[in-house]
Amino acid sequence: MLVFFMAQGRLGGKAMATNRQVYRKSNIFGVLIIAVICAIICLATFLAGRSVAAQNEYYTQQEELLKSQIEAEHERTQQIEEYGRYVQSDEYKAYVARKKFGLLYDDEMVFKAGDGRD
Numbered sequence: 001m002l003v004f005f006m007a008q009g010r011l012g013g014k015a016m017a018t019n020r021q022v023y024r025k026s027n028i029f030g031v032l033i034i035a036v037i038c039a040i041i042c043l044a045t046f047l048a049g050r051s052v053a054a055q056n057e058y059y060t061q062q063e064e065l066l067k068s069q070i071e072a073e074h075e076r077t078q079q080i081e082e083y084g085r086y087v088q089s090d091e092y093k094a095y096v097a098r099k100k101f102g103l104l105y106d107d108e109m110v111f112k113a114g115d116g117r118d
Contacts, residue, residue: 086092097103
């Protein structure tokens, strides 16, 4: 019986050694898989960050363009308001009366140039 237990102990030792080797190999394989997955996640995050940065740059340029257009429209609005005040003035009314209708003030004279055939 003693021989049987010794033989069994020897075989049991080899079986345990192979179990440890399998466990170590599967453990290393699991660690590698986790490392690859982490690397893929890091790469995806990096690429997404670059994409967001590019979009941010584009939107910043668009914002600056729109701000300059708003400023130009404010200037145009001021010019239109000034023109509106000018149109309502007596000076503009006199200008239109002279140019479109040929009207004059009472103390003015009109001299017309002849065609030169006299």
